[in-house]
Amino acid sequence: MKPFTYVLPHTLAEAHTAAKKAGAVLKGAGIDLVDRLKERIEAPPEVVNLLPLKNDLAGIADDGGGLRIGALTTLRQIAEAAALQGPAFGAVRIAAGLTATPLVRNRATLGGNLLQLARCWYLRSAAFGCLHGGKGPTCLAMTGENRYHSILGWHDCVRVHPSNLAPALLACGAEYTTFFDGKQERRPLAALFPDEPTAQKAEHTLRDGEILVAIHLPKPSGDVRSTYQETREKDSFDWATTAAAVQVTLQDGTITDASIVLGAVSPVPRPRAEAAKSLIGKKPGDAAFLKAAEMAVAGASPLSQNAYKLSLCKAIVRAALTEVTR
Amino acid sequence: MTKPPPDQPQEAFSRRSFLKGASVATIAGTAATAAATAATATQGKPETFGPGTHEIQLKVNGQNKLVKVETRTTLLDALRDQMDLTGAKKICDRGACGGCTVHLDGQPINSCLTLAMDAIGGEITTVESLTEGGKVHPLVQNFVHCDAMQCGFCTPGMVMSSLACLQQRGKPTREQIQHDLSGNICRCGTYGRIFEAVERTAQGAQGGGK
Numbered sequence: 243m244k245p246f247t248y249v250l251p252h253t254l255a256e257a258h259t260a261a262k263k264a265g266a267v268l269k270g271a272g273i274d275l276v277d278r279l280k281e282r283i284e285a286p287p288e289v290v291n292l293l294p295l296k297n298d299l300a301g302i303a304d305d306g307g308g309l310r311i312g313a314l315t316t317l318r319q320i321a322e323a324a325a326l327q328g329p330a331f332g333a334v335r336i337a338a339g340l341t342a343t344p345l346v347r348n349r350a351t352l353g354g355n356l357l358q359l360a361r362c363w364y365l366r367s368a369a370f371g372c373l374h375g376g377k378g379p380t381c382l383a384m385t386g387e388n389r390y391h392s393i394l395g396w397h398d399c400v401r402v403h404p405s406n407l408a409p410a411l412l413a414c415g416a417e418y419t420t421f422f423d424g425k426q427e428r429r430p431l432a433a434l435f436p437d438e439p440t441a442q443k444a445e446h447t448l449r450d451g452e453i454l455v456a457i458h459l460p461k462p463s464g465d466v467r468s469t470y471q472e473t474r475e476k477d478s479f480d481w482a483t484t485a486a487a488v489q490v491t492l493q494d495g496t497i498t499d500a501s502i503v504l505g506a507v508s509p510v511p512r513p514r515a516e517a518a519k520s521l522i523g524k525k526p527g528d529a530a531f532l533k534a535a536e537m538a539v540a541g542a543s544p545l546s547q548n549a550y551k552l553s554l555c556k557a558i559v560r561a562a563l564t565e566v567t568r
Numbered sequence: 569m570t571k572p573p574p575d576q577p578q579e580a581f582s583r584r585s586f587l588k589g590a591s592v593a594t595i596a597g598t599a600a601t602a603a604a605t606a607a608t609a610t611q612g613k614p615e616t617f618g619p620g621t622h623e624i625q626l627k628v629n630g631q632n633k634l635v636k637v638e639t640r641t642t643l644l645d646a647l648r649d650q651m652d653l654t655g656a657k658k659i660c661d662r663g664a665c666g667g668c669t670v671h672l673d674g675q676p677i678n679s680c681l682t683l684a685m686d687a688i689g690g691e692i693t694t695v696e697s698l699t700e701g702g703k704v705h706p707l708v709q710n711f712v713h714c715d716a717m718q719c720g721f722c723t724p725g726m727v728m729s730s731l732a733c734l735q736q737r738g739k740p741t742r743e744q745i746q747h748d749l750s751g752n753i754c755r756c757g758t759y760g761r762i763f764e765a766v767e768r769t770a771q772g773a774q775g776g777g778k
């Protein structure tokens with residue numbers, strides 16, 4: 243780790259001003275950032291610590307319109323939150339509880355989880371120079387070791403978006419608020435991720451110094467249920483090889499609304515709108531779920547080592563839909 | 569596909585009552601400190617530190633200590649290199665093994681991915697607290713009794729995660745113990761005996777002889 247100046251702000255405005263400076267980087271718990279600094283893939287001159295703003299930026303509260311989850315809320319707090327116990331936000335609770343390890347979840351923040359750097363082994367190593375890292379001419383995983391990489395929606399870089407929380411929150415219709423130039427701005431969560439996730443694009447769309455303040459979940463109306471499933475090579479410590487979050491609304495035994503979002507298969511979390519739409523007006527049942535699962539991976543173009551992800555994806559979409567409508 | 573984690577922890581065995589019961593020394597030091605913290609800073613401008621060395625105050629095992637750190641110093645390095653508390657181990661140094669587990673405000677964390685600066689104002693508890701004053705904590709005695717280690721390298725981290733499990737759940741089930749220890753890797757594969765040591769402690773055993 244290279245030496246850096248450490249900035250402890252008292253207010254969002256101070257944090258924003260400090261973080262806007264060239265080379266400055268924001269920090270939540272630092273679990274992702276400290277790792278990147280130790281690997282020497284980054285050496286920012288200034289680190290702006292958001293933890294002093296915990297009082298304002300951590301916690302889960304009903305703000306009238308729905309739930310507001312502060313960006314500094316820890317994954318453990320989310321996994322155990324009473325406010326998230328209902329069926330509507332099961333996906334969020336389960337995704338948080340499955341992430342990393344209890345030790346990591348005790349500190350890792352929601353903001354840091356959503357905004358973390360991709361875990362591609364070429365990108366994360368100072369020994370390699372790749373296109374996404376801005377240190378090479380090509381995506382090394384495209385023709386290299388790519389069993390954990392993208393199977394759909396990739397362009398010139400096949401990294402996958404690593405966050406468990408992102409697909410879960412997207413499936414639940416979340417929005418996010420940021421702070422920039424004295425103003426708070428609220429947008430649908432999908433806008434946090436680039437439309438065309440090319441190598442040049444960051445994992446997220448935040449401008450330099452823009453601070454993620456909170457995530458918002460809408461008040462569920464009717465019989466809304468969600469869940470999250472993922473596959474891994476081992477039960478603990480492991481990243482998802484595929485992930486699926488689903489939310490459905492049921493009325494008189496019929497699906498009236500649905501969303502399906504895949505994680506760990508594309509450079510951004512991927513809502514599968516067509517697949518979800520195919521469920522609307524249907525009664526829950528395996529035939530409908532199988533069809534939706536097939537549609538969820540439609541148009542996929544797996545790499546040399548990761549076609550296995552197609553069947554895993556289909557299996558967890560089907561299983562998640564079965565579980566959530568039970 | 570993985571199972572959702574088991575039930576939430578219960579507060580039955582709080583950290584406070586545990587510390588009392590185990591009579592771990594918690595005499596708070598009152599050393600004056602030159603270290604500025606966010607709490608004492610003036611409004612209007614952010615505090616900045618570094619990039620050089622400066623002194624901070626950390627509260628470790630109930631005692632306030634002054635430590636020289638850089639902004640990039642991790643809590644693990646501060647404990648091991650500056651405070652001679654070498655119980656917490658540096659193994660992966662990337663949050664991927666749990667060898668460096670200590671408690672921060674009662675919760676087990678990876679001290680290798682925690683900057684020392686971020687522990688200012690917090691209560692840090694290390695494995696050394698369990699043998700302070702010549703009194704050995706029952707959990708440690710039960711690790712010995714169950715022969716819950718082979719090379720012993722993961723042991724301090726395992727003990728600290730086990731301690732948190734006991735403090736937060738009181739009488740944890742086997743499944744809850746497995747869940748709470750899932751951030752600690754034992755390369756020698758001693759898991760079964762570690763779980764037994766935790767269960768014995770929950771049952772009130774004091775190591776051997778019972």
Ligand SMILES: Cc1cc2nc3c(=O)[nH]c(=O)nc-3n(C[C@H](O)[C@H](O)[C@H](O)COP(=O)(O)OP(=O)(O)OC[C@H]3O[C@@H](n4cnc5c(N)ncnc54)[C@H](O)[C@@H]3O)c2cc1C
Pocket residue numbers: 267268269270271272273274275276292313314340341342343346349350351352353354355356357358359404405406407448452453454455479480481482662663664
């Ligand atoms: C062993 C291990 C296993 C893991 N497994 C998983 C897994 O299975 N699934 C998964 O999803 N994650 C996993 N993680 C990643 C972990 O969840 C993240 O590293 C963690 O959530 C990051 O949170 P943080 O607060 O430490 O972020 P930081 O490291 O502080 O920040 C991460 C990034 O986000 C930016 N940032 C943080 N907060 C804000 C904000 N409020 N506004 C603007 N920018 C901000 C920072 O600038 C930085 O670039 C794992 C990590 C470890 C160590």
Ligand code: FES
Pocket residue numbers: 657658659660661662663664665666667668669678679680681
């Ligand atoms: S040394 Fe910290 S988790 Fe491995």
Ligand code: FES
Pocket residue numbers: 716717718719720721722723753754755756757758
């Ligand atoms: S006893 Fe050797 S690693 Fe656990």
